[in-house]
Amino acid sequence: MILEKYGFTSFFEEQTVANNADYGRVTAVFKDSYRVITEQGEFLAKLKRGNFYDLSSSSLPAVGDFVEVNIDFSQTVQIISVLQRKTVFSRMNKDSEEQLIAANFDYALIVMSLNHDFNLNRLERYLTVAWDSGASPIIILTKADLVADLTSYTDQLEAVAYGVPTYYVDNLSHMGFEALEHDLKPRSTLVLLGSSGVGKSSFINALAGKTLMKTSGIREDDSKGKHTTTHREMHLLENGWIVIDTPGMREFGIGLNQAGLETTFSDVEKLTEHCRFNDCSHTKEPGCAVQEALTDGSLSMQHYENWLKLQKELAYHARKNSPALARQERDRWKTIQKTIRTQYKKRPKNK
Template sequence: MELNKYGYNDHFAGRFAELELPSHLIPARVTAVFKHVLRVVSADGEGLARPKTSSFRDVDRMERPAIGDFVALESHPGDTSLIHAVLERTSLFVRDDPDPNAGQQVVAANFDYCFLVSSANDDFNINRIERYLTVAWNSGAMPVIVLTKADLTDQLEAYRSELEAAGFGVPFFAVDSISGNGLAELRELIQPGQTIVLLGSSGVGKSSLVNALAGEERMRTGGIREDDARGRHTTTHRELHLLPNGVIVIDTPGMRGLGVGTASDGLDETFSDIDEIGEHCRFADCTHEDEPGCAVQQALENGTLSRKHYINWQKLKREIAFNERKQNSQLQRQEKQKWKTISKMSKQNSKQNSKHKHRA
């Protein structure tokens, strides 16, 4: 199997060589993540693998293998292979773990585009899209907004206006996966060997979009229920698909709640229009709330800046600030615990040395 079809290129080959690994290890890519095992693809074909315990014993969970990662594999065809190392990532999508005590988790790695998928039905939510944009910009990849089920709405122009205001230059495509409308333009954006990750809530049509881009059924889908306009099928795990046209797609489970973590760079990109307006404020350190001469407040009053957009910016900014404070507190506790452990070991060593001297 040719791994370059799965996005392995000169860049990753260089990263693999830099690790100076034993000769029996080969490059592979993680194509699916399950509860206790991963699926990988390599020159030996497709198979199951797990992280080698000794290689990842003291590694932070963010550095463990995730969907889309290129890894160093000890291949055992017909059995469970072992992952020895994860290659340096070119892009990374991170979210807050639903477990409040678990910190952050990696959703996907090594992709060129983030397709932020929303549907033109009751699921449409501009605040959620701005959240996705914030995290997508922070990932290091190019965000693209895809509005599915476009043939089912008469509000398309209104949605387009909201998305253009929120996206601020982000490519936007309105498509219908059944009729094929809008798909040709979307296909022109991506090239063979490139990887896209699909992000969006359950039922927005991500699986149908994968099938439409592939030109065949790759993902099981369900019809649209009349009572709530949602599909019956939802993805339950992260999976990478190689499409017939050579494009690689990472499908992810729907995420209705998406924490933005500490994505301050992504916030600046998503709300760059507010930053540009803020350059005209009287004071350089203006918070854009109640200071005199605030250009942002003036834009809100004259209607050139959406109040909904501004309120969401405030909300996400507070959330990021809170997460940064929380992370700093966690790091301080970890550092304190580390020095406690070192001090304890030092005292134990001193006692042992004292005993040896006394015996001597």
């Protein structure tokens, strides 16, 4: 079966489809069409508009989605519905709108290069959404051949990504790939996340054992590269793995990924359980276990500050997506402003 090679399992097969409909998997998303692989071949498909009243991103097909399609060779192939997802990765844009990136993957490979792109704050963002997606995160550090001593990177990763499998690789010499390939389960779907110029396309070529993706060099002054991937696309490798490549994303919002945030910052979350006050803000209250850990050096200040930043971002998106929370926040600020005005009026006037 073709779809079996593309990750089709009993989880999807047991979901009911319409009469005379076929299963398919979305392998690429374009502006107004989708490329879908089915048992009858690969087609460009359109949405059956009457079945998609909600045109929000989370309701539309994403790369990796299994869908039911109506194949009529005399007409345009139509996507009738999206089957239930096992895992999903999305990000929040500046307007607090969810943007779906990929679905139904087993591993989320966070690709960073050991040059100017290495950024712990960005890594924590990726880990937050990766954990929340339901898949297993893996860290891939490319250009390892350029680093003589990896100890400093290992120490930094232990502080923010303890327990997450990490592989140091070189795409050209294939260094580090043997261990990675040994640990990946056969016929798994992998989604690659990372900024432009980190070597995602070169990594896919190295994993495939041949050139599948166009690659470009990086600027020596800032290590930034061009966008060699312009849309989300799936590739079936000869060794059986299914890879979803995504355009480079240097910054993105974590959205409403509370569970992912708690997992990424599990060390900080555990500390908060030992604070003296239940409503501790973990900034200046007495008996704060988080502040004590910062003082004795067992908690990194950078790790803590990024946790605070992402907590605020999470609360912001929660308010944007919940009228009740937004109203509550407005009322809170009205109370604060009223208190300030009252205190100002009570101040003695200078004679």
